[in-house]
Amino acid sequence: MKKIVLMGNPNVGKSVVFSRLTGVNVIASNYPGTTVDFSKGKMRIEGKRVEIIDAPGTYSLEPTNKAEEVALKVLDEADVVINVVNATNLERNLYLTLELLEKDKPVIIALNLWDETHHLGIHVDEKELEKILGIPVVPTVALTGEGIKTLVTLIKEAKSNPNIKPTSEEGRWIEIGSIIKKVEQVEHRHHSIRDRISDLTIRPLTGLPIALGIIFLAFWFVRLIGESLINYIMQPLFDILYLPFVTRIGEFLGPGLLYEFLISQTYGEINFVESLGMITTGLYVPLAMVLPYIVAFYFMLSLLEDTGYLPRLATLVDSIFHKLGMHGHGIVPVFLGLGCNVPGMLATRALETKKQRFIAAVLLSIAVPCMAQTAMIFAIFSKLGTDFKYAPFVYISLVFITLIILYFVAGFILNRFVKGDNPEIFLEIPSYQVPHLKTTFKKTWMRIRWFLKDALPWMFFGVLLINLLYLIGVIDFIAILFKPIMEGVFGIPGETSVVLLTGFLRKDLAVGALLSFPIGTFSAMQLVIVATMLTIFFPCVATFAVITKELGLKDMVKAVLIMISAATIVGVSLRFILLGV
Amino acid sequence: MNRQNIYLIDLPANKTAKIISVSGGYGLQRKLQTLGIREGQVVKILSRQPFRGPLTIKVCGSQITLGRGIARRILVEEL
Numbered sequence: 139m140k141k142i143v144l145m146g147n148p149n150v151g152k153s154v155v156f157s158r159l160t161g162v163n164v165i166a167s168n169y170p171g172t173t174v175d176f177s178k179g180k181m182r183i184e185g186k187r188v189e190i191i192d193a194p195g196t197y198s199l200e201p202t203n204k205a206e207e208v209a210l211k212v213l214d215e216a217d218v219v220i221n222v223v224n225a226t227n228l229e230r231n232l233y234l235t236l237e238l239l240e241k242d243k244p245v246i247i248a249l250n251l252w253d254e255t256h257h258l259g260i261h262v263d264e265k266e267l268e269k270i271l272g273i274p275v276v277p278t279v280a281l282t283g284e285g286i287k288t289l290v291t292l293i294k295e296a297k298s299n300p301n302i303k304p305t306s307e308e309g310r311w312i313e314i315g316s317i318i319k320k321v322e323q324v325e326h327r328h329h330s331i332r333d334r335i336s337d338l339t340i341r342p343l344t345g346l347p348i349a350l351g352i353i354f355l356a357f358w359f360v361r362l363i364g365e366s367l368i369n370y371i372m373q374p375l376f377d378i379l380y381l382p383f384v385t386r387i388g389e390f391l392g393p394g395l396l397y398e399f400l401i402s403q404t405y406g407e408i409n410f411v412e413s414l415g416m417i418t419t420g421l422y423v424p425l426a427m428v429l430p431y432i433v434a435f436y437f438m439l440s441l442l443e444d445t446g447y448l449p450r451l452a453t454l455v456d457s458i459f460h461k462l463g464m465h466g467h468g469i470v471p472v473f474l475g476l477g478c479n480v481p482g483m484l485a486t487r488a489l490e491t492k493k494q495r496f497i498a499a500v501l502l503s504i505a506v507p508c509m510a511q512t513a514m515i516f517a518i519f520s521k522l523g524t525d526f527k528y529a530p531f532v533y534i535s536l537v538f539i540t541l542i543i544l545y546f547v548a549g550f551i552l553n554r555f556v557k558g559d560n561p562e563i564f565l566e567i568p569s570y571q572v573p574h575l576k577t578t579f580k581k582t583w584m585r586i587r588w589f590l591k592d593a594l595p596w597m598f599f600g601v602l603l604i605n606l607l608y609l610i611g612v613i614d615f616i617a618i619l620f621k622p623i624m625e626g627v628f629g630i631p632g633e634t635s636v637v638l639l640t641g642f643l644r645k646d647l648a649v650g651a652l653l654s655f656p657i658g659t660f661s662a663m664q665l666v667i668v669a670t671m672l673t674i675f676f677p678c679v680a681t682f683a684v685i686t687k688e689l690g691l692k693d694m695v696k697a698v699l700i701m702i703s704a705a706t707i708v709g710v711s712l713r714f715i716l717l718g719v
Numbered sequence: 720m721n722r723q724n725i726y727l728i729d730l731p732a733n734k735t736a737k738i739i740s741v742s743g744g745y746g747l748q749r750k751l752q753t754l755g756i757r758e759g760q761v762v763k764i765l766s767r768q769p770f771r772g773p774l775t776i777k778v779c780g781s782q783i784t785l786g787r788g789i790a791r792r793i794l795v796e797e798l
Contacts, residue, residue: 197753202746227780230755307752336782340775341766453784457772466773466784562786563773566754569782 140188141215142293145238146222147231148195149568151250153177154280155222156192159290163584164192166577167443170566171195171470171488174205176212183293191216197230199237204487204495218244218296220289225249225277226258228322232314235271239302245273246296248289252277254569259325267321272299281574332570339450340567349454356442360434364513367430376410376426384408384418399605411517412654420601423514423650424593429586431513435477436585437578444573444581448473449565456563462549463497463556464489465563471498475506477585479681482506483688493558497549499685500697503677504704505545507645510593514649515669521653522662529662536666536716541673544708548700592680593644600643604651627706628671629713630664641672642679648672663716667709675705727762727793728774735763736795738778743792751789755779762795 144152148170157163160179166172177192193212194205201207213219221238223231238245249264268275274292278285305313338344384401385408391397393405402413410422442448448470456466467488475482479502486498507515515537519530553560607613613636621632628634633655641648652660652668660668676698677685686694730736738760741748751757755778762778775784 198749200749202750230753230779230781233753307749311752311757337765342768342772345766449784453766453773453775454768456784456786457768457770465786562788563784564750564754564786564789565784567775567782567784 140186140217141191142188142218142220143191143193143212143216144220144222145193145209145213145216145234146195146250147197147224147227147234148566150195150222150224150231151280152195152222153192155220155248155250155278155286155289156190158280158283158286160190163580165581165584167440167448168446168568168571169443169448169470170568171205171467171485172443174208174484174487176208181290183290196234198234199241203490208487213238213241213243216243218246218293220248220293220296221245222248222250222280225252225262226254226260228262229314229318232317233310236302236310236313239271239273239299240304242298242300244296244298246289246293247271247273247275248280248285249275249277250280252285253279253282259327261323261325263321267317270317270320272301273297281577336450336567336570339447340453342454345450345454349451352442352447356438360431360438361516363434363437364431364516367433368426372426372430376422380421381408381410387417395609399602411650414601414605414651414654416598416601416605419650419654420597421594423646424510424590424597427517427650428510428513428593428646429589431509431516432477432589433582433586435509436582439473439477440578440581440585441573442473444571444578446568446570449567452563452565453567458546460560460562461553462501462546463553463560464494464549465560467563467565468494468498471502472506475502476509476512478508478510478589479503479506479677480684483681483684486688490561491559493556493560496556496558496689496693496697497552499689500552500700501545501549503681503685503697504548504674504701505541507541507673508678510589510644510646511649511673514646518649518652518665518669519662522665533662533666537669537673540666540670540708540712544674544704548704552700593646596644596680597647600640600647603643604640604647627713628667628709629717630667631659633659634668637668638672638675642676642682645672645678666716667712670712671705671709674701674708676701724794724796726791727764727776727795728787728790730762730764730795730797732764732767734797735761736797737761739794739796741793743789747789747792751793754783755781756783756785756793761798762793 144156146152153164153166153173160181162179164177173192173194179190180187181190191212193209196206196209199210201210219238221235255262264275264277274295276285276289276292278289339348388397388401397405400417401415402408402418408418410418413419452466452469455469459466459468471482471485474485482502483499486495489495489498519533616635617632620635624630624632624634637648637651640651685697724739738758740758741751760779762776765775765777767774771787773784773786774790775782
């Protein structure tokens with residue numbers, strides 16, 4: 139099967155073109171470095187099946203980070219290259235085009251973001267460009283689908299240009315200069331509103347307050363949307379529709395082992411949170427407690443990504459992140475990681491050196507709770523019998539403030555001791571885009587689907603496993619075994635060891651397990667300690683697999699040692715500060 | 720006219736300048752070039768972050784954030 143590879147500079151819309159061609163949805167955003175791995179899809183061209191590969195963006199064919207290395211590897215396999223070019227920035231994009239043509243592979247150009255050129259007063263003569271380069275050039279607007287059909291019909295016309303011989307960098311730039319003179323005219327435009335917003339959000343004096351405001355608003359919205367979805371949709375659904383249904387099944391099953399595994403530990407008593415049945419708790423926790431927050435979070439994240447705000451935030455936080463052994467781009471894995479640590483871990487590939495990637499990965503796994511865990515942390519503290527109205531807020535803040543402090547302190551220390559380079563930031567800032575709501579919804583939906591596909595089987599399996607272990611007495615054994623450590627070192631009940639171990643399967647299940655203990659097992663402050671340690675102690679198994687793949691075995695072992703030490707130090711400190719003993 | 724070459728880092732806000740040369744290792748030079756930072760291009764500083772933070776510049780039709788160390792290697796002539 140023929141392989142067609144999409145190549146181009148970062149953030150020119152390759153992934154959007156890919157989705158248009160193959161119907162396979164991949165995440166696309168408005169910042170360089172969204173795609174850090176390749177995706178494959180298939181399509182038919184004149185009856186023949188071809189494979190389309192979406193490569194990470196690269197400015198040239200000499201890689202400067204891991205994502206660009208992936209792009210080069212993919213290029214080697216290409217039979218045809220679709221070079222996606224940003225029409226609003228032809229000069230810079232043509233460098234890669236010339237390099238591609240020197241490779242002697244058939245190339246076709248998709249002149250993307252064509253609509254933007256009109257807004258910016260840039261006139262590109264695509265016919266002339268086609269003539270000069272000797273390959274087909276198709277103007278496209280991938281977001282709306284304009285020009286994609288023409289692109290598909292012209293793929294077979296893709297060709298190499300034997301007149302373009304390998305040359306020096308110097309030579310390429312001279313060539314580009316002469317091409318630009320012939321094909322591009324730029325009108326002078328005054329400062330637009332978009333430029334003004336861009337300036338305001340990137341200047342420190344206005345940018346920092348705006349950043350704080352945006353982050354605060356984003357999280358406030360997540361909480362608001364998440365809670366509303368729970369209170370007005372999921373909770374009623376489970377109470378009114380699902381409860382009678384499960385009760386009926388329970389009556390049919392009668393008391394026994396099957397009932398205990400599927401529905402509840404105590405016969406006739408169904409509590410969705412505490413019953414620990416596969417079709418009660420196993421469904422309720424992911425669907426009614428976590429999913430609403432996942433929906434809310436990914437909707438907000440998609441909005442932030444698509445407007446192009448993240449690179450500006452990266453600029454604003456760069457000097458702080460530099461002290462942590464990374465640069466401003468290190469904020470991107472944190473944001474993605476707040477949804478799920480797995481994509482967060484993959485996003486560290488956009489950092490240039492091993493040192494930066496190691497620190498970013500370790501900090502992510504110890505100090506950034508995923509949304510599934512966060513949702514459950516919200517849930518346990520909201521359920522506490524509270525003495526005053528803002529108590530849950532105070533406890534939740536304690537957990538997060540501890541994690542934020544840990545992120546900075548651990549980063550500061552790691553920066554000192556991890557060997558390697560920490561080069562300065564060098565990042566392209568895309569222009570602001572008004573998010574295309576349909577695309578934002580679609581992207582949110584894709585991420586929700588991943589969550590469901592991943593979470594539901596693990597939850598079932600987790601609940602089943604816990605039941606089995608309870609049955610054969612392993613849980614009690616572990617609780618007793620670790621009791622001296624838990625009580626003596628951290629001042630928390632012995633049962634906590636079971637919770638921490640469950641965290642290895644899934645963090646939300648682990649926090650959920652806390653809820654199944656009788657009220658009074660934990661004091662509120664003890665819950666703060668457990669929730670915090672659960673974040674730091676060990677990532678879930680899915681994240682763990684990605685860390686191993688990204689860092690290699692040796693660095694993974696180091697990372698694990700750091701996790702365990704961090705959890706111990708923070709646990710003991712919290713004990714003295716919060717419990718006072 | 721008395722035109723002096725200065726480093727990009729010393730260019731006052733809202734002034735435009737032309738790039739005279741870029742010094743540094745081959746890797747860095749190439750990286751800068753592919754994003755449009757090379758001889759003859761016109762640059763303007765859009766913002767400077769405090770605490771030795773990065774600069775954001777406008778060059779070759781796009782905006783780029785770069786560290787101060789890099790800005791010290793770019794020689795420009797104020798226009």
